[in-house]
Amino acid sequence: MHKYVAMVLLAGSTGLAISIGVIGASTAATHSNDGQAEGELSGGDTTVYATGRNAFSFPAANLGDEERTRFVIGNSFFKRNWVEAPASTTARDGLGPHFIARSCAGCHASDGRGQPPQIRDRLGQHNPAVDLLLRLSIPGTPDPKAGIVPEPVYGDQFNNAAVQGVKPEGELLIRYTPVRGRFADGTPYTLQKPAYSFRKLGYGPMRADVMVSPRIAPQLIGAGLLEAISEADIVGNAASQAAAPGPIKGRPNRVWDAFAEREMTGRFGWKANVATLAHQTAGAFRGDVGITSARFQDESCTPAQTDCLRAPRGVHGRAFEIDDKTLGDVVFYQATLAPPARRNAQDAQALRGQQLFTQAQCAACHRPSYVTTEGPFPRLSSKAVNGQRIWPYTDLLLHDMGEGLADGRPDFQANGRQWKTPPLWGVGLIKDVNSHDRLLHDGRARGVLEAILWHGGEAEASKQQVLKMNKTEREALVKFVESL
């Protein structure tokens, strides 16, 4: 009755075949009478069949009752605005002094992906860069727990907003210049290359040797599943790539984790500079919203920012602003956000695109599938994410992506040309959820094809193959990626 298309996902990447060869028969045998294509269940049992505005906001389909309650409570603290101290509400008091957004959802709108700011919109209003974070550092030998040397006056990231009585750090300027090229069939294309600068700096000039790394807020689906991929799998990816011929040589980042209190393999952030969701969340609360917690008790004010240091804090007799239980609920919320099922997985054009994806070696880094183990902190996640066959399309490794994408700013073990392979699941639903199609670490790419054309470095050969594709092939490739 049902067709199961046997797919040779790994035909082109011999090195990876060992670690991901076992897919297929077992999943096909356990399908329902609705029928599912191979890989349609992006998150295994956690998968939700969701499209539209809410596609990224559902809890794992296999979550228990009490866990669903914890999920919605975590969600409420994820999306509610924090307010300036002193406030009458004690639950969400303590915004800033410096901040970028008033809530997590300020950047991760509908749990989805941010886009670069339109610096001046049609109404002539200045829109601060909310979804786009600028990390800052200077050359030097970092503290092993920080991974970078912060800019002495502005710290490790740029905060363009502040509470009353405190100066914002300044405004961001983005200037795009066109980068033109042609496909082999003669079709021209134009990419836009951004350049970043600051103005109205609140605390004087930055160091001349400051290094700036733009980072867009990514969609959060499946974060708990990614956290439950075993370190051995990630390290194994690097070993397979090292053993295989060719330029693709991914490396894991090694980073300090404040919750595990040890060095671990990085997997979150555009440079895999964070190992766990707990560290990522507490770090973002402090850095982006100005909310301190048990592990990050100091506001991100540098010694030169005296107004920031003097500002009132929303602690209500505590040492910090968000308590462990609430922080844990927000971590749990993200850990259990479900990846939506693939759409059009059996569509002929998407299947053709899948072949092309494999032929162009895309799957060498965008590794399709894993079976999860369990995450580092069982109490901050759910058993629902453990032991699942998932399809995230990432190796979680750092790759040299060439000069065009380089930020020139090291982060732990990542150098200034390396970026982590981002997962591709949900990419085709960003338009549904966030009404835009901006991709890559700073949202410069307008759609999947532009994102591919920015690939260089280790991915140069793959990009060259895509440049040789004709229109039909290019469209099939995009159709496949957007079906994920």
Add this chain to the structure above:
Amino acid sequence: MKHLALSASLAALAALQLTAATPALAQTAPAAVSVAASPATHAASFNPVALHYAALVHASYADTLQTAQAMQRAIAAFVKSPSADALAAARKAWLEAREFYGQTEAFRFYGGPIDDGNGPEGRINAWPMDESFVDGIQGKPNTGLINNRKFAISKSSLAKQNERGGEENIATGWHAIEFLLWGQDQSETGPGQRSFEDFVDGKAPNADRRRQYLTAATELLVDDLSLLEKAWAPGVKNNYRAKFDKGGKESVRKMLVGLGSLSRGELAGERLEVALNSQDQEDEHSCFSDNTHRDVVNNAKGIQNVWLGEYQRANGSVLKGPSLRDLVAAKNAALADKTSQQIAASVAAAGTIQAPFDREIVGAKDAPGRQRIQKTIESLTLQSKDLVTAASALGITKLTLVSPK
């Protein structure tokens, strides 16, 4: 064989209702009959149910639009000459329209016209709202878009500001209008007490802009509601309804995704469990008007409408036709009954929740109000499981609430 029997019974059902046809039913019944009368195929058992659902959705949005337009007239009268009476009339019209909108929330969560990639849900009913984004609040009288005279107020500028920089930065929709009509709720026993003088020049700063804002936000809401009404209108080429009517099993799957997601995640979860946990008025759905107890009832009723294929229209007539319950009953009568009973229990439990909701959520675990809400949550959770089982009985597993394998 089973399909044949079901088709026959659905045809009989449709025919039965033709005799007592209301105008809205007359549009759907012939279609239902013709499909049911066609050779029995697997799809035929799903199609009449999908067709009737589409008619029910259209009727629900049409009623919402009509009552929202009545509200728009009341608001126009109030804005033209603000008075306590005119404000009271506008508030009354808001409450009346909400009775119908609340029931339409059962049509969310499957990427239909309300919340597909272009869906207006976020403009229509986003919450919770940081009211200081729109207008002054106690202690911060000069904040908000209304008090920023550099901000040009129009439908499109408000739509653009909505949810800018955060999901709580709500500029538009029911709750922005609610805030303008009632103001902050500082009362323990009743709703917000905004004075009509906030809209009178010389009595409150930026009263002119408050009038403009209320007018623009209301117009935008009516525009968005009429988009939804059109998307579901019958006999329109290429609208959403045209495709949905032909969707068969896939359309029925969408219906079930909507019911399950509203039951558990949104109503039991976001609207009740979160408020119970925080005991905070700001987690109350209609916090300015103290109308949250009705929101809960109307959501629960919206689910029941779809399950039973029955909807009482604004004019009092009842729209009735082939339903999910019929479909499930043909496979498993006991399961259909159990689900019907659980859904009825949820509506009843929701009906016991008392106003004001912000007092109902406060207190120890055994506080009567909290127990009433807890009981509603438990019933909704059970009904969400029944709906999953019912879907499974129909061979539908691609949902949001259960492992899809």
